[in-house]
Amino acid sequence: MPNKMKIAIAQAGGPTAVINSSLYGFLKGFSHCDNVQVYGIYGGIAGLIDGRFIHLNHRAVGEYEWLQNVPGAALGAGRKPLSEQDIGRIILQLKEKGVSALAIVGGNGTMWSCNQIAETAREMGYNLQVIGIPKTVDNDLVETDHTPGYGSAARFVAHAVRDLAFDLESMKNFENVRVVETMGRNVGWLAASSTYFRNSPDDAPHIVCLPEIPFNMDQFLESVNKVHRRLGYAIVVVSEGLKDKHGNSVSEIELSKSRDHKVLGGVGGLVSERITTELGLSSRYENLGILQRCTHFMVSNQDRLEARMVGEKAAEALLEGKSDIMIGLQRGLGHAMTSSEVPLSRVVNQERSLESQFISDDNFVPIASSFKEWLYPIIGETCEYGRMEMRPHVKAIGDMK
Template sequence: MGKNAVYAQSGGVTSVINASAYGVVRSSFKSSSIDNIYVAINGINGIIGENLINMKNLPNKEIELLKYTPSSTFGSCRRKIKDDNDPIFTTIFEIFKKYNIGFFFYNGGNDSMDTANKISNYAKSINYDLKVIGIPKTVDNDLPYTDHTPGFGSSAKYLATSILEGSIDVKSMSKDSTKVFVLETMGRHAGWLAASTAMANINNKFGPHIILLPEVPFDKVKFFNKINDFINDDGYCSIAVSEGIKYPDNNFVSDLGYKDNFGNKQLGYAGKVISDMVHNELGLKVHTAIPDYLQRSGRHLSSLTDVEEAIKAGEKAVEFATNGISGYMVIFERVSNNPYKIDFKLEKLNKIANGTKYLPKEFISEDGLYVTEKFLEYCKPLIEGEFTPPYKNGIPDYLKLNIYQ
């Protein structure tokens, strides 16, 4: 008789996180080491509250739809486990013992890997045989030690397409109406998503003209001069703004005045702040777009590369765990750009936990207001291909499970 496994999703979602779930579930079904694969509802909360579903009870058709469904089908969470003395550990391991759990797969980002690391360490401290593997996920692409993360490629594709179409729109209206278009992207400390909008220019250069990155302190004078240059040359200016841009004094250009459960300042509306500056100080008509959740759950425009790698990350997590490995996260190591090839490797959870991977200097233009050719070469394979969801009545047919308690 083998052990059982539990999988859970945590943190901000992506359009391909359920593809990783699919990889875990299908591989667990095939594994001789895993009897049952449970999914916890709403992340670690589902374990604490014993809100688990046995995936063998789901119809095959619903499991197949996981590949196409965005966001978290099973619910996510932002719950932080404080330290080794947190009484929550007792509850978690009582549930693990009750369900004969020998494998724990946690699918998330920086803070989620901290939780996985603490559970792994606690298991060792009480001599409980538990194999813990983290599965990467974040549209922000800011997990250290991995070339990229599932979710980023699809969000990059969505944002590049969005700013391309928005730039064409403002160009058409610029003669005697709107002169500036601003698109705000996610990205608390790292500018990967904002940078990805530059992919809009790889076919025809409609925009963006300017990209504001968190790694570069916001210089209003330089920014305004650049806008005027593009309006003089092209008649309009298209701008991508990361939500995490900061002034030289390290204060955010815009935050909402409160923090999330992990103590992070809640960001938002940096694009609106920038738009107001441009309108009020340059006297230009500006249109602003804040895609917010749309950029991370736009599954209709997901990248084929991203979906396939998300599934593979889930499969590799099961492979590594059933081979006796624990306390690591699956990482991607790029072998080559052309042809594009990656290897799946491992890195210790304690090195991933709470870390941040910033956009490197060689990816940022000399004036700090755009990206380099090196970034375009890095990003291009990640947005390649399409994996279109099934449509019904003209709308994507996504999986909805009535499983919440």
């Protein structure tokens, strides 16, 4: 009896609402295989370094269907900078366990890690297949039409901004401005998704600030003032990753007092404060926060299916002996999404900005109308809102006494 093929899967980086669907798809991809042993790695990259293996029963994949409905990384993820020594240790751990194939679900940092692990294994003479499974709400990975996780986050952002706008519009005699901050790191894909329900300049959001366009506070405040004068209120969307003209982040949040522990964020609070002090308008800061990457209740079904598909395709590729690739998504006719295999070397050390074809020269909402078409097949189910016709009452014939 030949040795079982031993395979490991880890989840890394910040979770998405559908990250576990990729894990489910991965297990499903092996469900017909007798001669395979699948391990889950507990705790992401740190778990790989420490060799924390969990037995996953791919033959009973039905027992894992719940993975498709649960946010957070079911295996544990986390962030960890990876040293050369760490990589060597990962390979020794895999070798000791007899694991010859590794898949990691993650974003940009993870694809870099996959590439490093594969190269180091070769240098160490250990035969190891490595495949990256993409996930990120930021949509900042290259060589894929979009990333699993983005669709659900975009769905949440679009609906949340519209709901916040309907609420504010009805409260405009009490409040003037809401500044909604989205995730997205250094790229504007998520901020752009806030425009999905916008059909006219009067619809929210009225101002969108992208990391791709250097932020100018004076121009911004002037825009807010103009919108408020015209409509009596304003919904502003700012991406957490806004940069000034020198390319420096406008705002970062210190998660703890150690110097390395910063994340992007807080720019919404900063500009909201300026709206209050400099324009004399009331303004409220609404940070959509971590819910963007974990609300199971706004998952795009298409996103879930795609997340599952890339997991399943990664399993198939490992069974075919492939390595050093990321499973991507490509858009076919009628927006049908299929998977692709992309060399990791073409993915690493790059960041996909909101593409210039989707950026317009509008001073308020610089999102081209083609963006909505692009987002349409990804964002999942949506609904239209009605609106009260506000024509004042004029005496009609039926009212004559």
